[in-house]
Amino acid sequence: MGDINLFPLYLSFRVAITATIFSFFIGLPIAYFLSRGKGKLLDFIDTLTNLPVVLPPTVLGYYLLVLLGRQSPIGIFLESNFNIMIVFTPTGAVIASAVVAIPYLIKSSKTAFLEVNEDYLNAARLLGRNEFNIFCTVIVPIAWRGIAAGITMSFVRALGDFGTTLMVSGSIPNKTMTMPIAIYDALQAGNKIMANLLVLIMTGVAVVVLFIINMLERKMKRG
Amino acid sequence: MKRKMVALALTLLAIALVGCTNNGNSSTAGAQSTTKPELTVAAAADLTKAFTEIGKAFEVENNCTVTFSFGSTGTLSEQIANGAPFDVFAAANESVIDELDHNGHIISETRSLYALGRIGITTLKDSTIKATTMEELLNPKIKKIAIANPDHAPYGLAAKQALVSAGLWKVLEPKMVYGKNISETLTFITTGNAEAGFIALSLNDEDTLNFSLVDADMHEPLRQAIAVIEGAKEEELGKKFIEYILSDKGQKIMNTYGFVLPEE
Numbered sequence: 001m002g003d004i005n006l007f008p009l010y011l012s013f014r015v016a017i018t019a020t021i022f023s024f025f026i027g028l029p030i031a032y033f034l035s036r037g038k039g040k041l042l043d044f045i046d047t048l049t050n051l052p053v054v055l056p057p058t059v060l061g062y063y064l065l066v067l068l069g070r071q072s073p074i075g076i077f078l079e080s081n082f083n084i085m086i087v088f089t090p091t092g093a094v095i096a097s098a099v100v101a102i103p104y105l106i107k108s109s110k111t112a113f114l115e116v117n118e119d120y121l122n123a124a125r126l127l128g129r130n131e132f133n134i135f136c137t138v139i140v141p142i143a144w145r146g147i148a149a150g151i152t153m154s155f156v157r158a159l160g161d162f163g164t165t166l167m168v169s170g171s172i173p174n175k176t177m178t179m180p181i182a183i184y185d186a187l188q189a190g191n192k193i194m195a196n197l198l199v200l201i202m203t204g205v206a207v208v209v210l211f212i213i214n215m216l217e218r219k220m221k222r223g
Numbered sequence: 224m225k226r227k228m229v230a231l232a233l234t235l236l237a238i239a240l241v242g243c244t245n246n247g248n249s250s251t252a253g254a255q256s257t258t259k260p261e262l263t264v265a266a267a268a269d270l271t272k273a274f275t276e277i278g279k280a281f282e283v284e285n286n287c288t289v290t291f292s293f294g295s296t297g298t299l300s301e302q303i304a305n306g307a308p309f310d311v312f313a314a315a316n317e318s319v320i321d322e323l324d325h326n327g328h329i330i331s332e333t334r335s336l337y338a339l340g341r342i343g344i345t346t347l348k349d350s351t352i353k354a355t356t357m358e359e360l361l362n363p364k365i366k367k368i369a370i371a372n373p374d375h376a377p378y379g380l381a382a383k384q385a386l387v388s389a390g391l392w393k394v395l396e397p398k399m400v401y402g403k404n405i406s407e408t409l410t411f412i413t414t415g416n417a418e419a420g421f422i423a424l425s426l427n428d429e430d431t432l433n434f435s436l437v438d439a440d441m442h443e444p445l446r447q448a449i450a451v452i453e454g455a456k457e458e459e460l461g462k463k464f465i466e467y468i469l470s471d472k473g474q475k476i477m478n479t480y481g482f483v484l485p486e487e
């Protein structure tokens with residue numbers, strides 16, 4: 001019992017970082033379009049993106065297990081053509097954490113985009129900039145803090161995900177067992193020493209990450 | 224004058240509301256204390272089907288209501304150690320009950336063995352892949368095998384022990400996926416994400432699953448123990464419930480779900 005396996009910590013970081021990168025590239029455009037337009041369809045998409053926050057993680061995990069599982073059209077296609085499995089692999093864990101993390105990024109970025117003064121955008125348009133150029137050089141620099149907050153929250157959420165990942169990953173030791181699952185297992189097995197140690201590491205890591213990001217944000221504010 | 228009227232109206236409204244809630248409370252409380260006591264039972268997930276049926280029979284016989292909280296043995300025992308208000312705890316293994324006993328959370332003399340669990344290999348009826356023996360799990364078409372986590376789930380541990388005694392654990396380990404309890408393990412199988420798996424005999428569903436018992440000698444016996452919890456509100460009723468499970472009537476129901484009474 002003396003030796004602690006740090007693999008779950010390493011895996012959790014790898015999964016959370018990858019999930020955050022994916023959330024960023026998928027979530028940011030969604031947030032942008034949600035902030036620019038109005039209409040029933042966008043309202044619907046808005047609701048849909050918030051669903052992972054409200055649904056119990058086990059329900060989300062079950063959805064993923066059925067939608068991406070080995071009997072789903074996607075699962076069958078990938079397995080028969082490329083011999084790839086999504087469930088029970090780290091990829092599955094990344095998808096699960098990205099799904100639970102993405103709403104936080106979208107919400108925070110959307111709010112930040114909405115706060116950008118329309119006058120700046122119109123000024124840039126008058127100067128002949130195209131919308132993509134405006135997004136990169138005007139909107140993002142102004143809305144940066146909201147986006148950063150969104151990235152932070154989604155990263156921490158991805159790092160801490162338990163229920164959804166558990167359903168999809170199959171908690172295989174040294175392969176798909178992330179930190180929260182390792183903590184749950186240690187607790188269930190009555191291994192208090194191990195559980196407490198892992199809990200302390202996890203809390204310490206979370207505090208340090210949040211502290212660093214807060215500092216960065218403050219620096220950003222001062223300019 | 225107007226203000227007084229408003230104040231009076233509000234006071235009356237308040238009295239009416241309080242009166243209503245009071246009435247509501249006293250009537251339900253009265254019903255509970257005079258006619259129907261409520262027994263709260265924490266039980267391992269493998270008992271879901273058997274205990275639901277036993278609970279109904281017990282309710283009729285003793286004119287009470289029985290409420291079950293099914294979960295993993297580990298979680299329930301953690302909750303009980305932290306003062307969860309259950310009356311009776313039926314665990315999936317006896318060591319958990321022993322540990323609670325050691326720490327003074329259960330009434331020692333009520334501790335009894337009530338069932339012996341059995342495990343089996345299961346596959347989906349709809350699937351073309353079949354496995355009836357542990358050797359057949361070597362079939363390359365079986366890419367994933369689901370078991371409950373052997374570190375803390377009794378049925379998972381039994382499955383691992385059986386595979387170890389068959390000399391197959393090392394070979395099959397790369398195929399293993401782990402459910403957090405026996406019900407989640409079953410979900411992996413029923414959703415077709417694992418081609419085969421080990422589940423409790425008591426959870427077998429003949430309509431959808433193929434099930435082949437694993438020889439009981441292949442793993443340590445799954446001795447399941449039950450006890451009344453220290454400080455239970457319904458201590459006497461709890462003792463009656465345990466007696467009922469051990470009685471012929473109770474055992475008859477347990478038998479139909481694949482549980483046998485262990486010989487001491």
